[in-house]
Amino acid sequence: MATTTRSKPLVELEAATVRFCGDSGDGMQLAGTQLTNTSALAGNDIATFPDFPAEIRAPRGTKAGVSGFQIRFASSEIFTPGDSVDALVAMNPAALTTNLVDLVPGGILIVNKDAFDEKGMAQAGYVTNPLEDGSLDGYQLFPVEMTKLTRLAVEGLGLGTKESDRCRNFYAMGLVFWLYDRSLEPTHRYIDAKFGKMPAVAEANRRALHAGYNYGETTDAMASQFKVEKAELEPGLYRNITGNQALAWGLVAAAQRSGCELFLGSYPITPASDILHELVRHKAFGVRTFQAEDEIAAVTSAIGAAFGGAMGVTTSSGPGIALKGEAIGLAVMTELPLIVINVQRGGPSTGLPTKTEQADLLQAMFGRNGECPLPVVAANSPADCFYAAFDAWRIAVKHMTPVMLLTDGYIANGAEPWKVPDVDALPRFEVKHPQANGDEPFRPYARDEWLARPWAIPGTPGLMHRIGGLEKQDITGNVNYEPGNHEHMVNLRARKVALVADDIPLQEVDGPASGKLLVISWGGTYGACRTGVRQARKRGADVAHTHLRFLNPFPKNLGDILRSYDKVLVPELNRGQLRMLLRAEFLVDAIGLNKIQGKPFAVREVLEKIEQVLQS
Amino acid sequence: MSTETALPVLTPGDFASDQEVRWCPGCGDYSILAQMKKVLPEIGVAPENTVFVSGIGCSSRFPYYVNTYGIHSIHGRAPAVASGLKIARPELSVWVITGDGDALSIGGNHLMHCIRRNLNLNIILFNNRIYGLTKGQYSPTSLLGQVTKSTPGGAIDNPLHPLSVAIGCEATFVARSIDVNIKHLSATLKRAAQHVGTSFVEVYQNCNVFNDGAFEYATGRDVKADRTLELEHGKPLIFGKNRDKGIRLNGMTPEVVELGKGISEDDLLFHDERAPEPTLAYLLSRMSYPEFPEPIGVFRDIDKPRYEEVLSSQIDAAKQRSKGDLKSLFESGETWTVS
Numbered sequence: 001m002a003t004t005t006r007s008k009p010l011v012e013l014e015a016a017t018v019r020f021c022g023d024s025g026d027g028m029q030l031a032g033t034q035l036t037n038t039s040a041l042a043g044n045d046i047a048t049f050p051d052f053p054a055e056i057r058a059p060r061g062t063k064a065g066v067s068g069f070q071i072r073f074a075s076s077e078i079f080t081p082g083d084s085v086d087a088l089v090a091m092n093p094a095a096l097t098t099n100l101v102d103l104v105p106g107g108i109l110i111v112n113k114d115a116f117d118e119k120g121m122a123q124a125g126y127v128t129n130p131l132e133d134g135s136l137d138g139y140q141l142f143p144v145e146m147t148k149l150t151r152l153a154v155e156g157l158g159l160g161t162k163e164s165d166r167c168r169n170f171y172a173m174g175l176v177f178w179l180y181d182r183s184l185e186p187t188h189r190y191i192d193a194k195f196g197k198m199p200a201v202a203e204a205n206r207r208a209l210h211a212g213y214n215y216g217e218t219t220d221a222m223a224s225q226f227k228v229e230k231a232e233l234e235p236g237l238y239r240n241i242t243g244n245q246a247l248a249w250g251l252v253a254a255a256q257r258s259g260c261e262l263f264l265g266s267y268p269i270t271p272a273s274d275i276l277h278e279l280v281r282h283k284a285f286g287v288r289t290f291q292a293e294d295e296i297a298a299v300t301s302a303i304g305a306a307f308g309g310a311m312g313v314t315t316s317s318g319p320g321i322a323l324k325g326e327a328i329g330l331a332v333m334t335e336l337p338l339i340v341i342n343v344q345r346g347g348p349s350t351g352l353p354t355k356t357e358q359a360d361l362l363q364a365m366f367g368r369n370g371e372c373p374l375p376v377v378a379a380n381s382p383a384d385c386f387y388a389a390f391d392a393w394r395i396a397v398k399h400m401t402p403v404m405l406l407t408d409g410y411i412a413n414g415a416e417p418w419k420v421p422d423v424d425a426l427p428r429f430e431v432k433h434p435q436a437n438g439d440e441p442f443r444p445y446a447r448d449e450w451l452a453r454p455w456a457i458p459g460t461p462g463l464m465h466r467i468g469g470l471e472k473q474d475i476t477g478n479v480n481y482e483p484g485n486h487e488h489m490v491n492l493r494a495r496k497v498a499l500v501a502d503d504i505p506l507q508e509v510d511g512p513a514s515g516k517l518l519v520i521s522w523g524g525t526y527g528a529c530r531t532g533v534r535q536a537r538k539r540g541a542d543v544a545h546t547h548l549r550f551l552n553p554f555p556k557n558l559g560d561i562l563r564s565y566d567k568v569l570v571p572e573l574n575r576g577q578l579r580m581l582l583r584a585e586f587l588v589d590a591i592g593l594n595k596i597q598g599k600p601f602a603v604r605e606v607l608e609k610i611e612q613v614l615q616s
Numbered sequence: 617m618s619t620e621t622a623l624p625v626l627t628p629g630d631f632a633s634d635q636e637v638r639w640c641p642g643c644g645d646y647s648i649l650a651q652m653k654k655v656l657p658e659i660g661v662a663p664e665n666t667v668f669v670s671g672i673g674c675s676s677r678f679p680y681y682v683n684t685y686g687i688h689s690i691h692g693r694a695p696a697v698a699s700g701l702k703i704a705r706p707e708l709s710v711w712v713i714t715g716d717g718d719a720l721s722i723g724g725n726h727l728m729h730c731i732r733r734n735l736n737l738n739i740i741l742f743n744n745r746i747y748g749l750t751k752g753q754y755s756p757t758s759l760l761g762q763v764t765k766s767t768p769g770g771a772i773d774n775p776l777h778p779l780s781v782a783i784g785c786e787a788t789f790v791a792r793s794i795d796v797n798i799k800h801l802s803a804t805l806k807r808a809a810q811h812v813g814t815s816f817v818e819v820y821q822n823c824n825v826f827n828d829g830a831f832e833y834a835t836g837r838d839v840k841a842d843r844t845l846e847l848e849h850g851k852p853l854i855f856g857k858n859r860d861k862g863i864r865l866n867g868m869t870p871e872v873v874e875l876g877k878g879i880s881e882d883d884l885l886f887h888d889e890r891a892p893e894p895t896l897a898y899l900l901s902r903m904s905y906p907e908f909p910e911p912i913g914v915f916r917d918i919d920k921p922r923y924e925e926v927l928s929s930q931i932d933a934a935k936q937r938s939k940g941d942l943k944s945l946f947e948s949g950e951t952w953t954v955s
Contacts, residue, residue: 040950252942253942263703265700292729303687305704310705459665465685469688
C-alpha cells in the first residue's frame with residue numbers, strides 16, 4: 001500500500017470540507033460517496049451534500065450540467081456539510097466557474113487542466129484561461145493533467161479513449177485520498193464488488209486511483225498532507241446512511257415491530273424515488289411495493305391496502321402530494337392509518353426537482369378540501385429519518401389517521417453516520433384488529449379513549465361494513481347528511497388529531513430555558529440552526545434553540561416555551577410558513593430568516609441573523 | 617379455499633345490507649344488484665371474504681347495498697384502491713363497481729393499468745351513456761350527436777367502446793350483458809367471478825331519468841333477437857328471431873349474411889373466446905348497432921399470470937433466501953465500531 005511511507009509533512013485538522021464537481025457524467029457522486037464511506041470508516045463524523053442538476057445529461061461541459069458532491073468530515077460532532085469548501089476538485093471550466101464561489105480564500109483548488117481547452121472555456125464563459133491569467137492567485141491552485149495521466153495509467157488494458165476517460169474520477173479520488181491521508185482499501189473493495197465481472201475496467205479504475213494517489217505523493221506540486229482524527233462518537237456500531245435509506249429502513253422496522261405487512265404505493269419522482277428503490281429490495285421482510293400508474297393510484301392503492309390491514313405508505317414530493325390531496329381526504333374521512341411521505345423539493349409546479357426547500361408545510365397542513373386535519377411529522381437529519389418513520393407509523397395506527405411525514409431533498413440525499421440501534425430496544429406497537437362480539441352489531445365509527453375507531457379488516461366474520469368518502473354518522477359509520485352530525489364529525493376529527501398532543505413528548509430546548517432569543521426550526525435545517533445557535537452562545541449571545549419534530553399538533557408546552565423569550569426567530573427555507581402557524585396559534589411576533597434558493601442554510605447565515613436580531 | 621367448503625349454504629339474503637337502496641325507481645342498477653346478490657352465494661365465497669370497491673357515481677353506491685366489506689372511494693380511483701387491497705390481501709374476492717364516467721373518463725388511467733396487470737378481480741362497468749349523479753351531462757360513451765345538458769347541440773366527441781378499451785389493454789376476460797336480460801346477466805357475472813385474472817364486464821344499464829331508452833334498440837321484445845348476438849364459445853355467430861342470420865368475415869371485415877342461399881354455418885365466423893390474440897375479440901367489440909347486431913356474452917377468456925400471485929411468489933422466494941432479520945439488515949455493508 002502506498003500509505004506506508006510518508007514523504008511529506010502531515011498537518012492535523014479538526015475538520016475538512018471537500019467538494020468534487022464536474023459534468024453530470026463525470027462520476028462526481030461516486031467520488032463523493034467513496035470519500036464519505038472511507039471517512040466514516042476512518043471514524044470521522046461526516047455530513048454530505050450531493051447536488052446535481054435536474055437534467056440527467058445536459059450538454060457536456062455546460063454550466064447546466066454541473067454535478068457536485070460535498071462532504072465534511074470532522075474529529076468532533078458536526079451537524080452540517082459545511083458552509084464553504086476547503087478543497088475543491090473541478091473537472092472542467094464549467095464546474096470551476098459555478099463552484100469557485102464556495103471555496104475559502106487560500107483554499108485548495110485541484111483542476112483537470114486538460115479540460116481547459118478553447119471549447120470548454122467558451123462554454124463556461126471564460127475569455128482568458130483562468131489557470132494562467134492570475135485570477136486564481138488567491139487559492140492554492142493545482143492544475144493536473146488528469147485526462148492525460150489517467151489515459152497513461154490505464155494504457156495497455158485495451159480500453160478505448162472514452163472508457164479510459166471514465167476512470168478520471170478515480171484519479172481525482174486518489175489524489176484527494178492522498179491529500180487527506182485516507183485509506184484506499186474501502187474503494188478497492190468497492191471496485192471489486194462493482195466491476196468484478198469486468199476485470200479490465202476494474203483494473204483500470206484501480207490503476208487510476210493509485211496514479212492519482214501517487215501523483216500527490218511523488219510530485220512536488222503538493223507540499224503537505226492533512227489528517228482529520230477520529231471523532232468522539234458515542235460508542236457503538238456505526239454505518240453511513242442517507243435520509244431516503246434511513247426512512248425506508250425505518251418503515252421496514254416499524255412494520256415488523258407492529259406485526260403488520262408494509263405496502264408501498266409509489267410513483268417515481270425526484271427526490272423521493274430512492275425510497276421505492278430501497279424498499280423493493282426488502283421482499284424478505286414481506287414488503288410489497290407497487291409502482292403505480294400515477295400519484296393518485298399510488299396513494300389510493302395504499303388506502304386499499306390499509307383497508308386490508310397492511311401498513312399503507314405512499315412516497316412522493318410536492319407535485320405528487322398535490323395530486324394525492326383528494327385521496328388523503330378519503331383517508332381522513334375513512335379514518336384509516338396511512339403514511340404520506342413528502343420529500344420536499346423546490347416549488348411551485350415542477351420547480352427545482354433536485355434542489356431542497358421547505359415550502360410544503362402549509363400544503364401538509366391545509367392542502368386538501370374541507371376541514372381535513374392530519375398529524376404532521378418532520379425528520380431533521382438523514383439518520384433521523386429512521387426514527388421519524390417510526391413516529392409517523394405509531395401515530396397512524398394508534399390514532400387511526402393518515403400522517404404526513406416531511407423530509408426534504410437535502411436530508412434525503414445527504415448522508416451521515418448512524419449508530420445502529422439495538423433491534424430489541426426498538427419500540428413495539430400493538431396493532432389490534434377487532435373480532436365480532438357475538439351478535440352485537442359492529443360499530444365501525446365507535447371510538448376508544450384516543451377517539452380512534454376500530455381497524456376491522458376484511459376476512460373477519462361478522463364485521464362486514466362499508467366505508468367511504470361521504471360524511472359518516474358517528475358510531476354507525478352510515479352515510480349521513482344531517483347538519484348537526486356533519487359539524488359534530490368535523491369537530492370530532494379535529495379533536496382526534498389534537499389529542500395526539502397528549503401522545504408525543506414535550507418540546508425540549510437546547511440552551512437557556514428563558515432569555516433574549518429563541519431560535520425555532522423544523523425539518524432539515526436542524527444542523528445549520530443547532531450549529532449556528534451554539535456558535536452564537538459560544539460568542540456570548542443569550543440564545544436558545546428548539547427544533548420541532550411534531551408540527552401538527554404542536555407539543556403542549558410549545559406556547560410556554562415561546563413566551564419565555566423576548567424574541568423568537570424562525571429560520572426556514574420558505575417565505576415563513578412555520579412562522580405563520582406560530583403567529584396564528586400563539587400570537588407570537590416571530591421574526592423570519594427565509595431563504596428560497598434551493599440550497600440549505602449556511603451556518604453563518606443563521607449566526608449572522610441571530611447577532612443582528614440581538615443587536616436590534 | 618378449504619374454509620369455504622364448510623360454510624352453510626348462503627342465500628341472496630345473506631348479502632343484503634341494512635341500508636335503504638336509494639337509486640331512482642326504475643333504474644337499471646336494481647336489476648344488477650339483484651343478480652349480483654343471486655350470484656354471490658353461488659360462487660361460494662363468504663361475505664366476510666368479499667369486498668366491493670367503487671368510485672363515484674350512481675353505480676358506485678353499490679357497495680352500501682351488499683353486506684360484504686366495501687369501500688365507496690373517490691371518483692375514478694376504484695381500480696387503484698382495489699389493486700392495493702388485492703396486492704395486500706390476495707385471498708380476498710374483490711369486485712370493482714364503476715360507471716362509464718367513473719371508469720372511462722376520470723378513471724381511465726387506472727382502468728387501463730389495472731386491466732393490464734391482470735390482478736384477480738372483477739370490474740363491472742354499468743354503462744348508461746350519461747352522467748346520472750350530476751344530472752345529465754354527456755359521458756365518454758354517449759353517442760355522437762347525443763343531446764344532453766352539456767351538449768345542447770349534440771355531442772361532438774367520438775364515444776369510447778368500453779370493451780374495445782379493455783381488449784386494447786389485453787384484458788384476460790371481457791364480457792357484455794344487459795340489465796334487463798337477467799338470466800344472461802347472472803350467468804355472465806358468474807363467469808366473471810370464476811375467471812382467474814381481471815374480469816371486465818360491461819353491463820348496458822338504463823338510466824330512466826336522464827337517458828331513458830338508450831338501449832331499447834337492444835332490449836325491445838320484438839327487436840332484441842335481431843339486434844343482439846349471443847356469443848358462444850366454439851359456435852358460429854348466428855342471430856335473428858329465426859336464427860337465420862350470421863356474421864361472416866370478408867377479409868378483415870365482418871359482414872351480416874343470411875343463412876341458406878348458398879351460405880351455410882360453416883361459412884360463418886366461429887367464436888373462440890380462448891384465442892390468445894385479442895384480434896377476434898376486438899373485432900367483435902367494434903360491431904355496433906345499427907350496422908351489426910351487438911354481441912353479448914363472453915368475448916375473451918384466457919389465462920395469464922396474475923400480478924399479485926407473481927409478487928407473492930417473489931416474496932416467498934425472497935423469504936426462502938433470507939428471513940428478514942433487522943439486525944443483519946442494519947449491519948449489512950460497511951460498518952465500523954466506535955469504542
